[in-house]
Amino acid sequence: MTTESFPEAxxxxxxxxxxxxxxSADARVLSGRQLADDIERWAAGLAALGVRKGExxxxxxxxxxxxxxxxxxxxxxxxxxxxxxxxYRAAELAYFLDDAEPVLFVCDPATDTVETxxxxxxxxxxxxxxxxxxxxxxxxxxxxxxxxxxxxxxxxIVYTSGTTGRSKxxxxxxxxLVSNARALIDAWGxxxxxxxxxxxxxxxxxxxxxxxxxxxxxxxxxxxxxxxDADTVLDRLxxxxxxxxxxxxxxxxLASPRLDRAAVAGMRLFVCGSAPLTPQTFAAFExxxxxxxxxxxGMSECGIICSNPLDGARIPGAVGRPLAGVAVRIAEGAxxxxxxxxxxxxxxxxxxxxxxxxxxxxxxxxxSTGDVATIEADGVxxxxxRDKDMIISGGLNVYPKxxxxxxxxxxxxxxxAVIGLPHPDFGEAVAAVxxxxxxxxxxxxxxxxxxxxxxxxxxxxxxxxxxxELPRNAMGKVQKVALRGxxxxxxxxx
Numbered sequence: 001m002t003t004e005s006f007p008e009a010x011x012x013x014x015x016x017x018x019x020x021x022x023x024s025a026d027a028r029v030l031s032g033r034q035l036a037d038d039i040e041r042w043a044a045g046l047a048a049l050g051v052r053k054g055e056x057x058x059x060x061x062x063x064x065x066x067x068x069x070x071x072x073x074x075x076x077x078x079x080x081x082x083x084x085x086x087x088y089r090a091a092e093l094a095y096f097l098d099d100a101e102p103v104l105f106v107c108d109p110a111t112d113t114v115e116t117x118x119x120x121x122x123x124x125x126x127x128x129x130x131x132x133x134x135x136x137x138x139x140x141x142x143x144x145x146x147x148x149x150x151x152x153x154x155x156x157i158v159y160t161s162g163t164t165g166r167s168k169x170x171x172x173x174x175x176x177l178v179s180n181a182r183a184l185i186d187a188w189g190x191x192x193x194x195x196x197x198x199x200x201x202x203x204x205x206x207x208x209x210x211x212x213x214x215x216x217x218x219x220x221x222x223x224x225x226x227x228x229d230a231d232t233v234l235d236r237l238x239x240x241x242x243x244x245x246x247x248x249x250x251x252x253x254l255a256s257p258r259l260d261r262a263a264v265a266g267m268r269l270f271v272c273g274s275a276p277l278t279p280q281t282f283a284a285f286e287x288x289x290x291x292x293x294x295x296x297x298g299m300s301e302c303g304i305i306c307s308n309p310l311d312g313a314r315i316p317g318a319v320g321r322p323l324a325g326v327a328v329r330i331a332e333g334a335x336x337x338x339x340x341x342x343x344x345x346x347x348x349x350x351x352x353x354x355x356x357x358x359x360x361x362x363x364x365x366x367x368s369t370g371d372v373a374t375i376e377a378d379g380v381x382x383x384x385x386r387d388k389d390m391i392i393s394g395g396l397n398v399y400p401k402x403x404x405x406x407x408x409x410x411x412x413x414x415x416x417a418v419i420g421l422p423h424p425d426f427g428e429a430v431a432a433v434x435x436x437x438x439x440x441x442x443x444x445x446x447x448x449x450x451x452x453x454x455x456x457x458x459x460x461x462x463x464x465x466x467x468x469e470l471p472r473n474a475m476g477k478v479q480k481v482a483l484r485g486x487x488x489x490x491x492x493x494x
Contacts, residue, residue: 247272263289393429
């Protein structure tokens with residue numbers, strides 16, 4: 001059972017690290033002692049701006065070392081951190097700001113959200129460290145206030161959409177963060193001498209909670225990259241021992257002739273998650289590198305739930321066994337069904353949506369993941385499908401209903417069905433199957449021109465498929481399973 005908040009656990013880890021480097025970006029390197037001092041300085045600056053325990057800090061800014069300081073300082077004050085995908089447009093951001101009512105919204109100075117955001121304070125932070133927030137933090141401030149934070153206090157709100165397209169804010173506690181990071185330290189054998197090459201975004205739990213938190217609490221080092229670039233990653237792997245990514249990262253590494261056993265000679269572990277890794281990619285990576293990717297399974301509401309083992313067989317197509325302290329079961333005891341989970345990693349519910357929270361929890365604290373799974377006799381979990389129509393493209397969740405409503409409103413469109421199809425690079429790609437009105441022509445260019453100003457780029461369709469009729473069942477519901485099967489080879493072998 002977790003008995004301390006994330007700032008308390010982090011403070012001890014950084015004290016143990018002392019002068020050992022724990023975080024770097026470009027030429028900037030922070031030791032454990034320096035990071036601890038910077039967190040206090042940033043927390044004092046945020047407190048001077050008026051940020052208090054329980055208030056929300058929403059962030060829509062590019063990846064940087066200062067962004068991490070903002071995150072850790074927010075938690076240090078007992079405030080709630082809200083990471084927002086940098087691809088979101090102003091219209092999409094408006095919903096999150098209205099729903100969460102943050103006291104502070106931090107955005108990139110290059111965006112137009114500075115003028116349009118509805119928050120009491122709107123400050124900027126660029127990837128280069130410049131902006132009005134950095135200037136405010138740089139001022140002289142007293143020490144941050146002493147704050148009592150209980151393990152069950154909220155640390156973050158992570159928005160995750162539902163099939164209706166309306167996003168739900170998953171309330172993440174300090175106990176959730178600490179317990180999951182510690183379980184992963186044990187499961188993956190993370191030690192202070194480890195060095196993670198961090199190419200993931202920081203608006204997603206994969207890069208923020210799973211990768212960063214785990215390394216910080218282990219007292220290990222994280223080297224930040226602005227994003228993923230195969231050549232840059234291959235250049236930097238000789239200095240690393242760990243790498244975490246989504247399937248798209250691994251397919252792009254495999255596309256480089258530079259990936260061989262020599263390129264990964266110093267690597268201890270490659271981890272993959274956020275979307276299913278195909279057995280073909282798993283096998284090809286092992287053949288080229290001599291190392292087996294460790295696949296794990298999680299979600300915004302629970303962090304990591306299952307992981308293949310550090311020692312022992314890593315099974316292609318399986319996500320391994322539950323982490324220590326985490327229990328899983330199949331709903332109603334069936335052989336195949338909805339996976340349910342219980343443990344210290346499970347979130348506290350959906351922000352201001354008690355009905356949604358009640359609908360997803362079962363007696364005894366079991367949370368329904370919405371993923372269809374099997375659990376083998378030895379406890380190994382396999383995810384075999386999704387109960388919802390969610391698409392995972394490049395490790396990011398895409399919810400069809402939101403896109404369908406926009407496409408259906410376009411001139412010439414009779415009806416649309418948005419589905420995910422196998423894609424060799426993204427795992428799944430968004431495709432719009434459209435029944436046009438008589439005499440109308442609706443193509444990809446038309447759809448993209450209308451949707452691009454309104455949707456994040458990862459949600460945009462990569463194909464428009466014209467049909468005369470959409471397949472339906474006896475109740476009139478569009479059969480998306482049939483569409484996915486019919487067009488499974490649209491992007492090649494997938």
